[in-house]
Amino acid sequence: WSGLGYYARARNLHRAAIRIREEFGGAFPTRFEAVADLPGIGRSTAGAILTFACGQRHPILDGNVKRVLTRYFGVLGDPADRSVVTHLWELSERCTPHEQVETYTQAIMDLGAMVCTRHKPLCEYCPLAEGCFAKRMGRQLDLPPARRVRAKRNREVFMLVAMRKDGSVLLERRPDSGIWGGLWCLPEFDTASAASAYAEQTLRAADAEPQALGVVEHGFTHFNLVIRPLLMQCAGQMRVMDSIPTVWYDTKHPARVGLPAPIRSLLEELGRPTMFQPDPTGVPRA
Numbered sequence: 001w002s003g004l005g006y007y008a009r010a011r012n013l014h015r016a017a018i019r020i021r022e023e024f025g026g027a028f029p030t031r032f033e034a035v036a037d038l039p040g041i042g043r044s045t046a047g048a049i050l051t052f053a054c055g056q057r058h059p060i061l062d063g064n065v066k067r068v069l070t071r072y073f074g075v076l077g078d079p080a081d082r083s084v085v086t087h088l089w090e091l092s093e094r095c096t097p098h099e100q101v102e103t104y105t106q107a108i109m110d111l112g113a114m115v116c117t118r119h120k121p122l123c124e125y126c127p128l129a130e131g132c133f134a135k136r137m138g139r140q141l142d143l144p145p146a147r148r149v150r151a152k153r154n155r156e157v158f159m160l161v162a163m164r165k166d167g168s169v170l171l172e173r174r175p176d177s178g179i180w181g182g183l184w185c186l187p188e189f190d191t192a193s194a195a196s197a198y199a200e201q202t203l204r205a206a207d208a209e210p211q212a213l214g215v216v217e218h219g220f221t222h223f224n225l226v227i228r229p230l231l232m233q234c235a236g237q238m239r240v241m242d243s244i245p246t247v248w249y250d251t252k253h254p255a256r257v258g259l260p261a262p263i264r265s266l267l268e269e270l271g272r273p274t275m276f277q278p279d280p281t282g283v284p285r286a
Contacts, residue, residue: 012039015040030056044065055102059095061088065108067118067144071132071140071143074133075091075144076145079147080148123140154223155226160189161229163234164233164248165233165235167270169248172184173245183263184259186229186266195210203234203237205235211230212228212229216262218261227262251268
């Protein structure tokens with residue numbers, strides 16, 4: 001899964017497995033509150049799991065179900081507002097039957113996924129078309145209302161590419177929380193001067209001045225990450241950081257370790273000097 005962006009899901013899956021082993025003797029819980037409390041599982045996912053696995057009656061509210069309910073009942077307002085979400089949960093509870101709940105739950109999810117689609121709903125095939133508010137008012141494409149889109153902010157970081165003569169590069173394991181949690185990455189700093197200070201204190205025979213490589217940009221959901229790599233030749237580590245696991249990554253014979261996609265691409269390109277000309281903007285900014 002490395003490079004696919006599902007790091008939080010993988011970490012939650014592992015944490016949930018540990019909880020199930022330690023708290024429930026290795027057997028998946030069947031009580032709603034216990035399932036919803038597992039890492040990575042919320043109210044809707046817990047309801048779906050217990051509906052399909054145990055035949056229990058629980059309403060669900062994934063994206064497809066929200067769209068069906070919003071259009072059919074004519075729910076107005078920002079879909080992110082708490083009052084709107086609360087109302088949709090009430091509608092989902094009212095619509096969930098007490099018999100054949102598995103069939104209903106699968107049906108309403110499939111209806112939203114394949115018929116009541118976001119952009120080109122197939123109303124002529126919909127079994128709910130006759131009573132649908134959006135169909136009656138011709139507002140299928142207006143509901144649910146589009147979420148307010150906020151402009152993405154840019155976040156700039158400096159990453160140190162500390163390379164030994166054999167071509168290996170120093171990587172650090174990131175904390176489990178935050179972006180790229182638990183993956184191996186280049187040491188990251190807020191300023192070029194901080195990167196230089198780290199190199200002076202940690203690396204043996206480091207270059208006096210790092211070389212600014214081409215900027216690498218990577219988009220996240222809420223912000224754009226601007227990476228300014230700084231290449232520095234060294235002979236190895238002068239001292240090991242006790243609190244941060246480190247490894248020398250062989251770019252010629254790469255190991256199968258978890259790497260963020262842009263870092264993997266950057267390391268792959270280290271053998272192509274033409275891809276790493278000095279930053280055209282000039283001297284690294286501190």
